[in-house]
Amino acid sequence: MKIEVERSNIRLDQYLSDVCDFSRSKMQKLIKEKRVFVNRKNVSSSYLVKIGDTIDFPSDISFEIHIEGEDIPLDIPYEDEYLLVVNKESGMVVHPAPGNYSKTLVNALLGRGNIEGGESFRPGIVHRIDKDTSGVLVVAKNDEVHEKLSEMIKNKEVQRVYYALVEGIIPHETGTIDAPIGRDPENRQKMKVTDQNSKDAITHFKVLKRYKNSNKTLIECVLDTGRTHQIRVHMNYIGYPIYNDPVYGKHKKVSSFGQFLHSKKIKFIHPHTKKEIKIEVELPEEFANYLKELDRLEQENNV
Numbered sequence: 059m060k061i062e063v064e065r066s067n068i069r070l071d072q073y074l075s076d077v078c079d080f081s082r083s084k085m086q087k088l089i090k091e092k093r094v095f096v097n098r099k100n101v102s103s104s105y106l107v108k109i110g111d112t113i114d115f116p117s118d119i120s121f122e123i124h125i126e127g128e129d130i131p132l133d134i135p136y137e138d139e140y141l142l143v144v145n146k147e148s149g150m151v152v153h154p155a156p157g158n159y160s161k162t163l164v165n166a167l168l169g170r171g172n173i174e175g176g177e178s179f180r181p182g183i184v185h186r187i188d189k190d191t192s193g194v195l196v197v198a199k200n201d202e203v204h205e206k207l208s209e210m211i212k213n214k215e216v217q218r219v220y221y222a223l224v225e226g227i228i229p230h231e232t233g234t235i236d237a238p239i240g241r242d243p244e245n246r247q248k249m250k251v252t253d254q255n256s257k258d259a260i261t262h263f264k265v266l267k268r269y270k271n272s273n274k275t276l277i278e279c280v281l282d283t284g285r286t287h288q289i290r291v292h293m294n295y296i297g298y299p300i301y302n303d304p305v306y307g308k309h310k311k312v313s314s315f316g317q318f319l320h321s322k323k324i325k326f327i328h329p330h331t332k333k334e335i336k337i338e339v340e341l342p343e344e345f346a347n348y349l350k351e352l353d354r355l356e357q358e359n360n361v
Contacts, residue, residue: 063111065255071103127168148192190316206329216326223318224298
């Protein structure tokens with residue numbers, strides 16, 4: 059597997075850990091075994107990567123982890139011989155990683171069979187959504203489709219629309235957040251808006267409804283980029299964090315349901331048939347019921 063470095067002054071082991079979703083110790087083991095090359099040379103784990111460096115390492119980074127297919131029900135609103143679209147439930151991890159080797163979307167996909175595209179530890183996965191984010195994502199069934207879909211996402215040819223309930227009343231009808239996102243140096247599990255070792259990130263939002271009595275706003279978000287935790291980080295950055303977000307929210311988690319963020323729609327041109335694929339799914343029950351409760355409070359207080 060070959061990747062081009064897009065950040066500078068980060069240790070090689072840390073950079074690989076960030077991009078591969080494996081622990082730093084696992085990546086150090088790989089480097090020590092001289093299975094990692096930077097610009098075609100073996101270097102130490104402490105090597106500080108630079109923008110433009112080329113890193114080569116095995117695509118099958120299993121570390122003796124065998125990923126089993128599991129019989130897990132999935133909501134699949136679209137499927138053909140080349141790809142499928144999954145409506146992921148909140149709480150499901152997309153692919154195996156340290157601490158989550160079972161009950162993931164990948165385990166469920168392998169249980170169904172017929173998935174081959176992408177890396178061995180996340181076959182078929184073209185893009186991800188967070189564990190506690192619900193909604194649609196596209197999955198490739200073979201390497202050719204995986205490569206084409208990945209390129210389409212890179213070229214912004216896949217439209218992804220999210221619904222989010224945020225804390226606070228947004229006064230503007232629409233807005234664009236153009237702020238680079240990188241790893242938070244004080245907490246490697248979090249992302250933040252920063253100009254240090256970051257990537258461009260652009261989120262467009264539109265207000266759908268304001269719940270003034272509950273101090274919340276329902277918004278629609280469209281992504282130009284797909285950075286880790288992008289909507290959650292951007293909305294927190296402008297002072298309107300996602301409701302019930304345990305990492306970026308203003309308050310502690312108020313229910314077992316995760317952050318109120320839902321991948322509502324996805325639209326793209328099928329890489330093989332060239333037909334437009336447009337899928338829209340309903341909000342999960344917990345999300346929809348909570349909005350009904352907010353509507354009830356609005357009506358009671360406006361009588």
